[in-house]
Amino acid sequence: MEELKIEIMQKLKEMREKESSGQQLSVNDSQVLLLAALLEESYNGESTTK
Amino acid sequence: MEKVLQNKEVFTIDPNEKTICILQLTRIGDLIQTLQSVRNLRDQFPRMNLKLVARKSFAMPMLDILKELFNEVHLLSLSDIINPSSLTDTTTNISRLVKNINTSHNDLLVNLSFSKPSGYLASLINADHKMGINRDSLAEQQIPDKWSQFIFSNIMTGDQNPFALVDIFNNIFGVKNYSTAPSTVNYNSKTVTIHPFSSSDKKNWNTNKWSEIIYKLLKNSDDIEINIIGSKAERNIATALCNTPILKSFTHRLNNYVGTTTITESLDIIKQSRLFIGHDSMASHLASLAQRTSLIIALGTVRPHETSPYSEGNYILVPKSSCFPCTPDTLCQFKQCHADIPYQLVYSMAHTLFKTGEIDSSVLEKDNSIFHLNSVLIYKTYFNEHAMLKFDNLLQSRSSIKEVMRQLYRITWLFYLSGKEEKNSFIDLTAESANELSKIMSNLQHLYELSEFGQKYSRYILEEISSETPQLQKIKEFSQKIDEIEELSKLVLKTAPLLSPFIHYFSTVRGNLNGKNIVELTEQTFLSFSDTSVVISVIYELSEKTLAEYRLKTNKTVSSPVTEI
Known part of the structure; x- marks a missing residue:
C-alpha cells in the first residue's frame, strides 16, 4: 500500500506542474485524482450531503 | 416535447429514448x-434508460429495490479497484468500471x-x-x-x-412528485416497529430513554407488540436494550430483529407494522417507502426540513435547543x-398514534404537560399545491428568527429557482424575532447596494470593451472593484450570518459562469448581480409585510430600516 501511495504522490506532483503550466490533464490523471480522493475518504469516512 | 429550430423545422424529443x-x-x-x-422520473418516462453509479457497500444491501427502477446499476468499491502494489493495475x-458505465451512450x-x-x-463519465x-x-470544479x-x-x-x-432532486430532474401516497397507520397490525439507532451518537438517544418508552407502551396496552430493527453493528446495543430489567416481564411481546434482517426484510417488517418510531436515519426513509406513519425524533446534526421521511402524515419532534442542528x-x-x-x-404521541392514527394540537395540549411541550417543535408533514413536502407546526408556536428566515427563504427560492408560488399564512413573530428581522433588513439593504454596484462595474467593463479604444488598465480596475464587492458581501455575513444562503448562493453562481470570452463572462456577471438585487428585493418586501402584520397584531413598534429597496 505504501508503494501505491508514493506513486500517487509522485503523479499528483507531476499534475501540479502540468496545471501550473496550463496543460490539460489526461484521462489517466483524472483516474489518479479519483483514486486519491477515494483513499482520502476511506480515512475520513464517506461523505454525506452535510 | 417539441423544439423549433431556426429554419422552422419542428422535431420531437422523446425523453423515453x-x-x-x-x-x-x-x-x-x-x-x-x-x-x-427517480421513481417520479420513471413514472413520467417509463421507457427511459436509467443508470445508477453507487458505492457497493451502500447499494448492495438494497440491490433488489434499485433494480426495480434502474436498467443498469454500476457499483464502485475501493477494495475492488485497488491493487496495493500497482498503480497501473x-x-x-x-478504466474498466468507467468503460462499463460508458458502454451505452449517456445523454x-x-x-x-x-x-x-x-x-x-x-x-471520467462521457455524457x-x-x-x-x-x-x-x-x-x-464546475x-x-x-x-x-x-x-x-x-x-x-x-x-x-x-x-x-x-424535492431538490425532483427539481434537478425537472419532474413533479407523482407517486408518493400518504403514510398510514396499519390497523390490521398490533406491532410498533422501533429503530432506536442512527449513523452517529449525536443523532440518537441512549437506550435508557428508549427502554422507558418501550416499557410504557407494553405496560399500558396489552395488545401492543414491539419490533426492534437495526444493523449487525447495533446488535450489542439492542441486546442490552432488550435485557433492561424493566422490560424483563415483556420479552414475549418484544421482538429483537437487530442484525438478523436484510434491508428488504426490514422494509417488510415496517410495512406489516401499525406504525414506525425512530430517529432520522436510513430506517426512517424505509418507513416512508413503506408508507407507514412515522414518529421521528430529530437530534444532533439532523436537519428535519431536509431529510424527514418523504411522505404525508408523519410526525417530527424537533428540539428547540439553540445549538440544534449542530x-x-x-x-x-x-x-x-x-x-x-x-x-x-414521545410515549404519549406513540400511544395516541397507535390508538387513533392521528395527532392534532388539541390532543397534544390535552395529553401533555406544558413543560414537556415547551422545549419542542412538533411538525406534521404534508404536500403543498406543487406536491413538495412541507411542515405543519402543530403547536402553533411562534417562530424563532432562524425559522422565520427559513420560511422567507422557502418562498423566495421557490419563486426564483422554479417560478413557483406557495400559499402561506403570515409568519407569527415573537418580539425578539421581530427585532432581529428588522436588523436583517438593514443588512439586506447593504447587500442590495453592493449588488447594484456590481451591476454598475460590470456595465462599465462592457462599455469599455465596446469603446473605440478599450483600455486594459480601466478594465482591470473595474474588475478589481467587482472582487472588492464580493469581499464586502462576505463581510456582511459577519453581522448577519442568517444571510449566508444568499451570499453563498450568488458567489457560487459567479464562480461557475460559463462564458467563452470576457464579454460573455461580464454579461453573466452583470445578470447574476441583477438577479441578486431581485432576490433581495423579494425577501425585503416579504420581511416588510411580515413586520407590518406583526405590528398590526400586537400594536408594537419595531424599529424599521429607513430606506426602501
Whole structure:
C-alpha cells in the first residue's frame, strides 16, 4: 500500500506542474485524482450531503 | 416535447429514448431519497434508460429495490479497484468500471453527491450534458445547474435549507412528485416497529430513554407488540436494550430483529407494522417507502426540513435547543438537544398514534404537560399545491428568527429557482424575532447596494470593451472593484450570518459562469448581480409585510430600516 501511495504522490506532483503550466490533464490523471480522493475518504469516512 | 429550430423545422424529443446516468456515492439514506425522486422520473418516462453509479457497500444491501427502477446499476468499491502494489493495475480497474458505465451512450449525467470522488468520477463519465459537481480538463470544479448550485451553497455550508432533499432532486430532474401516497397507520397490525439507532451518537438517544418508552407502551396496552430493527453493528446495543430489567416481564411481546434482517426484510417488517418510531436515519426513509406513519425524533446534526421521511402524515419532534442542528465536527458533551425532547411526550404521541392514527394540537395540549411541550417543535408533514413536502407546526408556536428566515427563504427560492408560488399564512413573530428581522433588513439593504454596484462595474467593463479604444488598465480596475464587492458581501455575513444562503448562493453562481470570452463572462456577471438585487428585493418586501402584520397584531413598534429597496 505504501508503494501505491508514493506513486500517487509522485503523479499528483507531476499534475501540479502540468496545471501550473496550463496543460490539460489526461484521462489517466483524472483516474489518479479519483483514486486519491477515494483513499482520502476511506480515512475520513464517506461523505454525506452535510 | 417539441423544439423549433431556426429554419422552422419542428422535431420531437422523446425523453423515453434518452439515457440518464445518475451518480450517487453517499450513504444508504441518501440513496433511498434518490430512489424516491427517480421513481417520479420513471413514472413520467417509463421507457427511459436509467443508470445508477453507487458505492457497493451502500447499494448492495438494497440491490433488489434499485433494480426495480434502474436498467443498469454500476457499483464502485475501493477494495475492488485497488491493487496495493500497482498503480497501473489500479487505474486499469478504474478504466474498466468507467468503460462499463460508458458502454451505452449517456445523454445526461446527474451527479447527486457532492463529494470529491464523485466530482472526479463525473469527469471520467462521457455524457452530452452534465449536472451537479464535475471537473473540467484542468480538474477545476464546475457546477453548471441552478439547483445543484443551491445544494452546494445551502446544504453543504449551512442549515437553513427549507426543502426536502427529494424535492431538490425532483427539481434537478425537472419532474413533479407523482407517486408518493400518504403514510398510514396499519390497523390490521398490533406491532410498533422501533429503530432506536442512527449513523452517529449525536443523532440518537441512549437506550435508557428508549427502554422507558418501550416499557410504557407494553405496560399500558396489552395488545401492543414491539419490533426492534437495526444493523449487525447495533446488535450489542439492542441486546442490552432488550435485557433492561424493566422490560424483563415483556420479552414475549418484544421482538429483537437487530442484525438478523436484510434491508428488504426490514422494509417488510415496517410495512406489516401499525406504525414506525425512530430517529432520522436510513430506517426512517424505509418507513416512508413503506408508507407507514412515522414518529421521528430529530437530534444532533439532523436537519428535519431536509431529510424527514418523504411522505404525508408523519410526525417530527424537533428540539428547540439553540445549538440544534449542530455539525458532525461540533464537540458536544451535554447533548442538550437529547434532553430537550422528553420521552414522556414521545410515549404519549406513540400511544395516541397507535390508538387513533392521528395527532392534532388539541390532543397534544390535552395529553401533555406544558413543560414537556415547551422545549419542542412538533411538525406534521404534508404536500403543498406543487406536491413538495412541507411542515405543519402543530403547536402553533411562534417562530424563532432562524425559522422565520427559513420560511422567507422557502418562498423566495421557490419563486426564483422554479417560478413557483406557495400559499402561506403570515409568519407569527415573537418580539425578539421581530427585532432581529428588522436588523436583517438593514443588512439586506447593504447587500442590495453592493449588488447594484456590481451591476454598475460590470456595465462599465462592457462599455469599455465596446469603446473605440478599450483600455486594459480601466478594465482591470473595474474588475478589481467587482472582487472588492464580493469581499464586502462576505463581510456582511459577519453581522448577519442568517444571510449566508444568499451570499453563498450568488458567489457560487459567479464562480461557475460559463462564458467563452470576457464579454460573455461580464454579461453573466452583470445578470447574476441583477438577479441578486431581485432576490433581495423579494425577501425585503416579504420581511416588510411580515413586520407590518406583526405590528398590526400586537400594536408594537419595531424599529424599521429607513430606506426602501
